[in-house]
Amino acid sequence: MQGLVVKSTGSWYLVRAGDGELLECRLKGKIRLDDRKTTNPVAVGDIVDYETDRDGSQIIKIHERKNYIIRKSINLSKQAHILASNLDQAILVATMVAPRTSLGFIDRFLVTAEAYDIPAKIVFNKKDVLDEDGLEFQQEIIDLYNSIGYECFLISSFDASDIESLKGVLKDKTSLIAGHSGVGKTTLVNAIDPSLNLRTGDISSAHLKGMHTTTFAELFPLSFGGDIIDSPGIKELGLVEMKKEEVGHYFPEIRERMNDCKFNNCLHVNEPHCAVIKAVEEGEISSERYHSYLGILNGEEMEWKEWEIR
Numbered sequence: 001m002q003g004l005v006v007k008s009t010g011s012w013y014l015v016r017a018g019d020g021e022l023l024e025c026r027l028k029g030k031i032r033l034d035d036r037k038t039t040n041p042v043a044v045g046d047i048v049d050y051e052t053d054r055d056g057s058q059i060i061k062i063h064e065r066k067n068y069i070i071r072k073s074i075n076l077s078k079q080a081h082i083l084a085s086n087l088d089q090a091i092l093v094a095t096m097v098a099p100r101t102s103l104g105f106i107d108r109f110l111v112t113a114e115a116y117d118i119p120a121k122i123v124f125n126k127k128d129v130l131d132e133d134g135l136e137f138q139q140e141i142i143d144l145y146n147s148i149g150y151e152c153f154l155i156s157s158f159d160a161s162d163i164e165s166l167k168g169v170l171k172d173k174t175s176l177i178a179g180h181s182g183v184g185k186t187t188l189v190n191a192i193d194p195s196l197n198l199r200t201g202d203i204s205s206a207h208l209k210g211m212h213t214t215t216f217a218e219l220f221p222l223s224f225g226g227d228i229i230d231s232p233g234i235k236e237l238g239l240v241e242m243k244k245e246e247v248g249h250y251f252p253e254i255r256e257r258m259n260d261c262k263f264n265n266c267l268h269v270n271e272p273h274c275a276v277i278k279a280v281e282e283g284e285i286s287s288e289r290y291h292s293y294l295g296i297l298n299g300e301e302m303e304w305k306e307w308e309i310r
Helices: 103-115 132-147 160-170 185-192 244-250 275-281 287-297
Strands: 002-008 013-017 022-027 047-053 056-062 068-072 080-085 089-094 120-124 152-154 174-178 218-221 227-230 307-309
Touching: 002 022, 013 047, 013 056, 022 047, 089 103, 089 160, 103 120, 103 244, 103 287, 120 132, 132 152, 152 160, 160 185, 174 185, 185 227, 244 287, 275 287
Parallel strands: 022 056, 089 120, 089 174, 120 152, 174 227
Antiparallel strands: 002 013, 002 047, 002 218, 013 022, 047 056, 068 080, 068 307, 218 227
8 A cells, every 4th residue: 555654753654545544654674765874764755655464554665756855964973864755846935034044045945956856936924024125125035036937925924815825836736845943934834724733933032043843844735735844944054965067057047148158167257258257247147146156166055965955
């Protein structure tokens, strides 16, 4: 029998059967997916085969994943934890204040999604706490990401029309919700589907950062169709290891101009007759995005290697 893993504790797994029944399963023997050193062979979002006998239900096979997101330890153990798999899209929830999501963080998230062909969208939350100047700045950021092909939403979790617009984005898809702690991910999920009634946390007044409430990823069925995966807050977003000449391919605005550069191996840093540098100078490519590109190229933050999407 086949099912979907919706929760993992490391010792047992909650599997949703085809009829919607939730079964507690354990692994039958030792299942190794590959040579990766991971703390969990089975992840939320995995399609598995299971069998049930008098001793309970056991997972006997994990189906091949179309993609996955993995969290790597930055300590000496270098162990990795697969957070979720088989995603249709990744939704980044960002806020301009309380807490502030940097453009560099947004860009690293988008680059990671681009690297593994996972469609990404950005939800800018807490519009209700922005003043006129804040809303104007927020719109500039939205215009920037819209111009390079990323769909953005400016919302308040307390605005019914905003929530309705997001339901259409999530319907009949498996969506990962990610972002810093405190940006309102869980509050947003509760607004989208109140029947889930997930636990929410508060903002730390000392540092205007979120207090962690979600400690592990969990998949929830949406009453209007689809599944949503609520994930722990991300402090820093490390990137997959990639060659320098590959980085530009994950910036759509760089990718569409790189063939016009004089040199095939152009890194768009200081090479002559570079179409990308020219586009930056002429304002066709955002200087902020170009700065993010250079930061990634120079290895800034990449040493964290804390998160990957595959």
